[in-house]
Amino acid sequence: MSKLFFPILLSLCLVLLVQAGKRSSKESKKEKHNKASNLKNQSDYYCYDDIDHPYVFFATKTSYRWNRNKNDDEITPPGCVAQQFWLLSRHGSRNPSTGEMMTLKSILPLIQNEIISNYKAGKGSLCKDDVENLEKWVFRANVNDDEYLVKEGFKELEDIGDRYQDRFPKLITKPFTNSSYIFKHTESERTNASARAFAKGIFGKKDLPNVFFQELSSPDSLLKFDELCSKWKKEVHKNPKASIEKKLFEESDEISSVIKSVTNRLGFMSPLNLSDISEMYTMCTFDKAWRPKKLSPWCAVFSKEDLKILEYREDLKYYYEDGYGFPINYEQACMPLKDVYDSFRQVVEGTTSSNPKGIFYFTHTATLLKVMARFGLFKDAIEMTHSNRHLMKKREWRTSLINSFAAHLALVLFNCSDGHYITAYVQERPIKLPGCGSDELCKYSDFKKQYEKLAASCNIDEICRI
Numbered sequence: 001m002s003k004l005f006f007p008i009l010l011s012l013c014l015v016l017l018v019q020a021g022k023r024s025s026k027e028s029k030k031e032k033h034n035k036a037s038n039l040k041n042q043s044d045y046y047c048y049d050d051i052d053h054p055y056v057f058f059a060t061k062t063s064y065r066w067n068r069n070k071n072d073d074e075i076t077p078p079g080c081v082a083q084q085f086w087l088l089s090r091h092g093s094r095n096p097s098t099g100e101m102m103t104l105k106s107i108l109p110l111i112q113n114e115i116i117s118n119y120k121a122g123k124g125s126l127c128k129d130d131v132e133n134l135e136k137w138v139f140r141a142n143v144n145d146d147e148y149l150v151k152e153g154f155k156e157l158e159d160i161g162d163r164y165q166d167r168f169p170k171l172i173t174k175p176f177t178n179s180s181y182i183f184k185h186t187e188s189e190r191t192n193a194s195a196r197a198f199a200k201g202i203f204g205k206k207d208l209p210n211v212f213f214q215e216l217s218s219p220d221s222l223l224k225f226d227e228l229c230s231k232w233k234k235e236v237h238k239n240p241k242a243s244i245e246k247k248l249f250e251e252s253d254e255i256s257s258v259i260k261s262v263t264n265r266l267g268f269m270s271p272l273n274l275s276d277i278s279e280m281y282t283m284c285t286f287d288k289a290w291r292p293k294k295l296s297p298w299c300a301v302f303s304k305e306d307l308k309i310l311e312y313r314e315d316l317k318y319y320y321e322d323g324y325g326f327p328i329n330y331e332q333a334c335m336p337l338k339d340v341y342d343s344f345r346q347v348v349e350g351t352t353s354s355n356p357k358g359i360f361y362f363t364h365t366a367t368l369l370k371v372m373a374r375f376g377l378f379k380d381a382i383e384m385t386h387s388n389r390h391l392m393k394k395r396e397w398r399t400s401l402i403n404s405f406a407a408h409l410a411l412v413l414f415n416c417s418d419g420h421y422i423t424a425y426v427q428e429r430p431i432k433l434p435g436c437g438s439d440e441l442c443k444y445s446d447f448k449k450q451y452e453k454l455a456a457s458c459n460i461d462e463i464c465r466i
């Protein structure tokens with residue numbers, strides 16, 4: 001009897017204690033809210049710390065986590081066998097450049113101090129928890145790790161490799177052999193490490209030292225063609241007129257509203273400038289890329305609408321620098337298209353006997369976006385401009401979705417009972433290629449019709465001549 005009684009009593013006490021604890025923490029939180037809102041306008045008041053699902057779409061600094069597809073079931077279209085896998089991937093989450101990190105490290109602590117003293121003087125509308133989170137913040141990254149892949153970035157690529165192998169277990173087989181796989185990356189730590197992470201995801205830790213990575217090409221007409229493209233450099237990259245839409249957007253009422261919103265929230269008397277706001281935004285985005293599930297105190301300085309406006313500014317920039325804004329952006333991007341086109345053609349036509357099963361390339365936003373545009377992907381019916389953000393709310397050209405960290409385009413060639421087919425995947429999900437009707441499984445003949453000319457006429461010397 002007593003043997004039973006004591007454990008019951010004990011657990012009853014425990015339950016009561018826990019309940020009491022919950023209530024008191026709730027009450028103290030409520031109290032905090034009341035105290036804060038006494039000083040401030042109630043309708044403006046909220047705590048970032050209390051949001052369960054904060055906004056996480058930060059253009060090209062978006063974490064891959066929000067785009068990944070965890071369904072790694074084997075992909076087996078009826079009557080088909082996967083014959084070749086081709087991948088063009090951006091590197092995973094990285095550090096900012098050394099220069100950017102030095103700026104963040106020197107400027108943000110100054111802003112941090114001012115925010116805290118503003119709060120103590122009863123100014124602004126940040127809640128206590130958000131201020132406390134900001135107070136605890138310190139810049140932790142090593143400024144010498146110039147754009148290095150971070151741990152999260154390594155994991156992104158390793159997991160993607162692992163999942164693609166699960167989807168195509170009969171094609172992407174272990175162990176590594178030189179005759180079956182081609183790995184190539186650009187000249188940078190982050191693409192090198194990304195390639196290795198992906199290879200580890202496929203072949204495992206033990207086999208990784210056997211994986212061969214192709215010699216670097218310098219210059220690299222396949223994975224960094226824009227460095228060779230004089231026409232693009234002159235007319236777009238180094239031409240201030242080419243980024244006029246972004247500039248006009250920065251002078252728009254929408255950006256003014258962000259400046260006002262952040263200035264007021266943080267309790268500054270005179271308006272912050274866009275460069276200070278950009279530093280806070282950068283820290284928020286990198287924090288969330290490095291630790292996607294953790295809170296970033298710097299994100300608390302923005303409302304969701306602020307973040308959407310800043311996201312649009314980034315998308316505008318990439319639209320004119322790498323996307324549909326200027327034809328030269330994508331015209332120069334035919335080499336990767338030709339690479340996969342020729343490779344598939346050789347398999348289909350049986351012109352070589354030594355076909356690799358997997359071809360894996362690791363590169364950068366500037367390359368991947370241009371190639372996506374060359375394939376005709378994510379094209380909106382209307383142009384993006386500084387004045388039509390509201391019309392473009394459901395835009396295809398949204399870099400948060402198409403060019404997050406570890407974003408990629410994969411093409412898979414299938415040999416089916418009635419001929420060859422191709423499926424394209426972006427962020428591990430099948431997409432429809434232009435010219436392929438309504439099916440994600442595209443007939444080889446339709447693929448050929450769509451891209452044959454682009455592959456055959458790919459002469460970047462000519463395309464890029466000024």
Ligand SMILES: *[C@@H]1O[C@H](CO)[C@@H](O)[C@H](O)[C@H]1NC(C)=O
Nearest residue numbers: 039040041042043044045264
């Ligand atoms: C609080 O803010 C809202 C919207 O920003 C405004 O309409 C309202 O007048 C403000 N109320 C007070 C008491 O300042």
Ligand SMILES: *[C@@H]1O[C@H](CO)[C@@H](O)[C@H](O)[C@H]1NC(C)=O
Nearest residue numbers: 176177178179210211212213
């Ligand atoms: C693959 O080829 C490279 C270069 O030809 C060679 O150095 C390497 O040992 C080869 N690896 C394997 C596993 O055969």
Ligand SMILES: *[C@@H]1O[C@H](CO)[C@@H](O)[C@H](O)[C@H]1NC(C)=O
Nearest residue numbers: 187188189192193196215216
């Ligand atoms: C790539 O990274 C590996 C491992 O860190 C290193 O040994 C190798 O030299 C790097 N390759 C290049 C081309 O930098």
Ligand SMILES: *[C@@H]1O[C@H](CO)[C@@H](O)[C@H](O)[C@H]1NC(C)=O
Nearest residue numbers: 111271272273274275276277
């Ligand atoms: C922005 O304001 C800060 C002070 O908050 C100042 O140090 C900085 O030079 C300004 N930047 C620009 C581009 O005006």
Ligand SMILES: *[C@@H]1O[C@H](CO)[C@@H](O)[C@H](O)[C@H]1NC(C)=O
Nearest residue numbers: 083347348349350415416417
């Ligand atoms: C495609 O598969 C068929 C058998 O279903 C085979 O006869 C043919 O050689 C394959 N084609 C290629 C290019 O491998």
